[in-house]
Amino acid sequence: MVTAHDPAQALAPDWLAVPDDANDLADLVWPASARRDDDGVLVVGGMRATDLVERFGTPVLLLDEQDVRDRAERTERAFRAATARHGGEARVYYAGKAFLTSDVVRWMLAAGLNVDVCSRGELETALAAGAPADRIGFHGNNKSATELERAIAAGVGTIIVDSEIEIERIGAIAERLGARQRVLVRVRSGVHADTHEFLATAHEDQKFGFSLDEAERAVARIRQLASIEFVGLHCHIGSQIFGVDGFRESASRVLALHERLLAGGDIPLLNLGGGFGIAYTRADDPAPIEELADGIVDAVAEQCAARGIAVPTLAFEPGRSIVGPAGVTLYEVGTTKPVAVETPTGSAERLYVSVDGGMSDNVRPALYGAQYSARLASRRGDGAPALVRVVGMHCESGDVVVDHEFLPGDVAPGDLVAVASTGAYSAAMSSNYNHVPRPPVVAVRDGEARVILRGETIDDLLARDTGLGRDA
Structure with missing residues (x-):
């Protein structure tokens, strides 16, 4: 003892x-x-x-179950309230990779959330549970042609593009199906956050997304294709994050790219990912979701005001913080x-x-x-x-x-x-x-x-x- x-x-x-x-x-x-x-x-x-x-x-x-439902509703309220203070809107996607069943999908829909999936199995689970296809976002760094065809044919709301090869693949499939697929371009901001600390570098050595420079070329190519509609940027900086500093730095870098891209047309959406932390032990002290929502949205609004651009619709992808x-x-x-x-x-x-x-x-x-x-x-x-x-x-x-x-x-x-x-x-x-x-x-x-x-x-x-x- x-x-x-x-x-x-x-x-x-x-x-x-x-x-x-x-x-x-x-x-x-x-x-x-x-x-x-x-x-x-x-x-x-x-x-x-x-x-x-x-x-x-x-x-x-x-x-x-009630705790999951309550956390989903609280998260949705927090981000909607935070963006409403700046005259904007928010979309919250539940990150299905944390835990996904048909019941969980229905709980999320009832709470007003959309669903984020990253495989054919997660996509089929969401659709089978009754999720409207246009409320689904589809992630992944290696989506197969079969997966993309299923997603586009089903009418998935957004596909998060992860490579130049995928741009061509989506464009060809959508053209063949007579569709115009909405996409986000995933970028690496050079910011990685973990718990209460974050690291900012020029480049990140990881498999997901485009560098900020590469993203400009990717968006230019997408805008050349009639079968794809570019609707915004996506950036995810890490997991189990307790504070807003990493989000603030990342948003600053991504909004600089967003501003440059506005010269080529409207960009209605900015997805800042998820990664909000939870307490696994009594030593953990995560910020309340309302504090995170206010801090992140305020940072985006400040950056937009400084650049003289409108605040886009902001999207977020919590998973662990809802179900964990x-x-x-x-x-x-x-x-x-x-x-x-x-x-x-x-x-x-x-x-x-x-x-x-x-x-x-x-x-x-x-x-x-x-x-x-x-x-x-x-x-x-x-x-x-x-x-x-x-x-x-x-x-x-x-x-x-x-x-x-x-x-x-x-x-x-x-x-x-x-x-x-x-x-x-x-x-x-x-x-x-x-x-x-x-x-x-x-x-x-x-x-x-x-x-x-x-x-x-x-x-x-x-x-x-x-x-x-x-x-x-």
């Missing part, structure tokens, strides 16, 4: 403090409806974790194991807590070193806070679910552990590594639960193996 003066504290990162209560649920990290009942059981969307596990097993990803905080993944503890670790002052002990999921249902810790928060979900722990590492069941030493956390020291096999803020990119990036079936996603709201993404079974995995049932 760990106290504030225990040598095991040397194993904890500086941002992780010993909690007064290792059962508490930090504000911003957990869904709006999360609480503990009189028995100490975690409740989300009016549903007890123990009851949900009895119905759906573990692992299971819970999504607080509403997600909670429940696991069952299988084993616990204290591990002695050498420190500069001697040795300390870290408790490894193994659960029945891992990198197949949330690869972000292994892929990015992402940090998460965890709590006991089936009861209120009685032990003093112990420094733990929650790890998965996969045959990989890097299979970490929560790298650093304090849980009650009496955590034991059979307990349920809940990991917060897993609504974005957990299910979306899940896999069958080690032949592990992907878990279900269950929406909870007002004391009711329903599966919105079916979990896989072993039979599902075996069904893909074409060698089974065939003679050797």
Whole structure:
């Protein structure tokens, strides 16, 4: 067990403090409806974790439906209000790559959002869920001719152009189909933002979009093609961004290009992307969406006023900030194991807590070193806070679910552990590594639960193996 003066504290990162209560649920990290009942059981969307596990097993990803809906509506209101103060308009696109199902599409449409997709599968999901094609934006650095033909034939509102080859491809397909396709040109502003910091350079070494100089040539070519309509620029500067400084610098650079391009015709739209951050741990302090919206839009309006140009319609593409905080993944503890670790002052002990999921249902810790928060979900722990590492069941030493956390020291096999803020990119990036079936996603709201993404079974995995049932 760990106290504030225990040598095991040397194993904890500086941002992780010993909690007064290792059962508490930090504000911003957990869904709006999360609480503990009189028995100490975690409740989300009016549903007890123990009851949900009895119905759906573990692992299971819970999504607080009302929280998702509320965040979508709040985001849409924030950007519309911010642009209205400057006499402009805003469009908000939900970034489907964060997590997309037909239910999520319908929640976004009901909240007034459009939908951003970046693959044929995401496009078909949005269309099948009833999204009007003209409310869909289609991203991707390598859209195939087949994907583009489907999008153009369906009447997708905007395609975000990413290369010169794609310009010719879109032009030829649209001409053959008798269509005039609206496009945005994606640009690299030389600004990259990450959390509360940003880096400004002359060039970015990455696969997406055109440099600011290249974009002028791309727009000139588009304007030569009768089957394509250039409607604006697109720029995305990063992910998990907490402040507005990076957006301000990027907007300044992109608006300089926007101003130059106005000589060739009207440009009604400017898409500044998304990347708004959320709290994964109590150390994270993201700005409220209203503050971000006001700061970004004010910066654009100031730049436009200084240049003597009108503020275009502004578009944004949040995903994580809408669905991420509403997600909670429940696991069952299988084993616990204290591990002695050498420190500069001697040795300390870290408790490894193994659960029945891992990198197949949330690869972000292994892929990015992402940090998460965890709590006991089936009861209120009685032990003093112990420094733990929650790890998965996969045959990989890097299979970490929560790298650093304090849980009650009496955590034991059979307990349920809940990991917060897993609504974005957990299910979306899940896999069958080690032949592990992907878990279900269950929406909870007002004391009711329903599966919105079916979990896989072993039979599902075996069904893909074409060698089974065939003679050797």
